[in-house]
Amino acid sequence: MKCFSLCLGSTILAALTIVSCGSHSVSESAGSGAVPAGVDGDKAPEAKGYKVDLVVEGFDRPWGLTWLPDGRMLLTTKSGGVYTVTGDTSTPVELVGFPEVYDGGQGGLMDVAVHPDFAKNGWVYFTASTGSGQANHTTLIRGKLTGNRLTEVKTLFEVTPLKNGGQHFGSRIVWRKDKTMLLAIGDGGNPPTKLDGEWIRNNAQNTQNHLGKVLHLTEEGKPPAKAAVSGGRPEIYSYGHRNIQGMCIDPRDGTVYATEHGARGGDELNKIEAGKNYGWPKATYSKEYSGPEISPDRSLPGMVDPMLIWTPSKAPSGLAIYTGDKFPEWKGNLFSGGLVTRDVRRIVLDKSGKVTSQESIKIGARVRDVRQGPDGWLYVITDEPGGRVLRISR
Ligand SMILES: [Ca+2]
Numbered sequence: 156m157k158c159f160s161l162c163l164g165s166t167i168l169a170a171l172t173i174v175s176c177g178s179h180s181v182s183e184s185a186g187s188g189a190v191p192a193g194v195d196g197d198k199a200p201e202a203k204g205y206k207v208d209l210v211v212e213g214f215d216r217p218w219g220l221t222w223l224p225d226g227r228m229l230l231t232t233k234s235g236g237v238y239t240v241t242g243d244t245s246t247p248v249e250l251v252g253f254p255e256v257y258d259g260g261q262g263g264l265m266d267v268a269v270h271p272d273f274a275k276n277g278w279v280y281f282t283a284s285t286g287s288g289q290a291n292h293t294t295l296i297r298g299k300l301t302g303n304r305l306t307e308v309k310t311l312f313e314v315t316p317l318k319n320g321g322q323h324f325g326s327r328i329v330w331r332k333d334k335t336m337l338l339a340i341g342d343g344g345n346p347p348t349k350l351d352g353e354w355i356r357n358n359a360q361n362t363q364n365h366l367g368k369v370l371h372l373t374e375e376g377k378p379p380a381k382a383a384v385s386g387g388r389p390e391i392y393s394y395g396h397r398n399i400q401g402m403c404i405d406p407r408d409g410t411v412y413a414t415e416h417g418a419r420g421g422d423e424l425n426k427i428e429a430g431k432n433y434g435w436p437k438a439t440y441s442k443e444y445s446g447p448e449i450s451p452d453r454s455l456p457g458m459v460d461p462m463l464i465w466t467p468s469k470a471p472s473g474l475a476i477y478t479g480d481k482f483p484e485w486k487g488n489l490f491s492g493g494l495v496t497r498d499v500r501r502i503v504l505d506k507s508g509k510v511t512s513q514e515s516i517k518i519g520a521r522v523r524d525v526r527q528g529p530d531g532w533l534y535v536i537t538d539e540p541g542g543r544v545l546r547i548s549r
Contacts, residue, residue, distance in 0.1 A: 202501050202514040205482075205547050210534070211243045212543040217536040219266040219281075220473075220524045220544070223300070224274050228528075228544070230536065231281065233263035239303055240544065252308045253298070257284045257291045260321015265293075268328035268336070270374060277301060278374070282326040282338065285310075290317040293324045293340050295376050311376025312390075314365040318343040318355055327402035327473075332409060335373050337392055337427070339399035339413060342367035342435065345444070359395050359435045362387030367435060369393045369402075369413065369427055383429040395433040395458060397441075401474030401491055402427070410508075414474050414491050417441030418449065420466030424491070425459065426508065434458040440466060463502065463510045470494035472538070473524030479531030481548065490533060492522030499525050499535060499547070516547060 228240035262284030270278035298305035323341030343355035359367025378389035401414035421441025472492035
């Protein structure tokens with residue numbers, strides 16, 4: 156299997172993660188729905204006019220990346236580390252009273268996001284899987300960062316129900332202008348993972364729990380004033396998602412975009428809107444890892460079609476929208492990390508929001524996150540032992 160050759164030198168756990176993120180070695184057509192197929196991962200032309208430089212390295216499988224208002228980079232590692240980075244120097248953050256992280260399979264310490272009023276309150280938010288291999292879930296954790304010390308740590312929100320196994324935790328945190336947040340949560344896992352006697356993934360269509368959802372929470376981790384899905388849990392913003400690991404918001408108009416992993420093919424880019432159903436697993440371009448259809452339907456009434464699909468899977472990780480001045484021709488484009496394609500995909504949208512083209516920025520390692528830095532360049536972290544922070548510039 157080609158996907159195993161990609162991760163030689165890494166751990167067995169890393170290899171399992173790749174397998175469950177989709178197989179790049181399988182070539183198949185994308186189906187015949189109304190949605191335009193994505194440019195094949197191997198055929199996206201290479202972007203021009205960029206270079207990739209090392210900023211700092213030596214992180215154990217970094218997962219999330221952001222910046223503090225003072226310009227320091229803030230980074231998480233899957234095994235539970237938090238670091239600040241100034242220039243090419245990283246400093247571990249002392250975590251006081253942080254919950255024990257379940258670092259198994261795809262789980263671990265995941266995203267990090269700084270409160271919009273950090274200068275006043277010092278709050279930093281994290282997502283992590285907690286619990287055991289048999290009973291775990293994604294949680295939202297907040298602490299107060301002073302210098303390189305995190306205190307007043309509190310778990311603000313826990314996904315229900317608990318699930319077993321190390322698959323599909325999500326997760327990304329995105330702040331809205333109104334200082335509430337969106338939180339992406341995975342569907343719980345692939346067959347044979349079950350919950351209450353049925354495939355756990357079917358919970359993506361169940362609006363009475365948090366699996367396979369985008370959630371809307373206040374800064375205290377509470378539901379917003381108005382529920383987006385009538386009759387559903389009040390925190391649910393959108394549903395029918397498999398495993399979102401890339402999400403961003405356009406600061407110009409508040410549009411939310413997310414990328415989610417398919418199984419075998421059918422990775423998706425979606426525009427996320429309140430109350431909507433994104434189809435999984437009833438409408439999907441993805442197939443079972445073993446080959447058969449997951450559903451005969453690519454599209455169904457009342458469900459939102461993706462803006463773009465990737466077959467074979469590129470295993471989309473972090474997602475950013477570029478609003479800087481350093482690459483004027485990239486303004487308004489989306490940038491999606493690829494774990495399997497080991498690149499960053501530049502995705503061009505037209506004025507109506509339709510995808511018109513994509514290009515590949517070659518990284519040569521599993522890309523876990525991509526973000527725009529405060530200096531207007533793009534930054535990437537690589538999912539590997541000794542993981543790196545890389546800068547995409549001119
Ligand atoms: Ca979908």
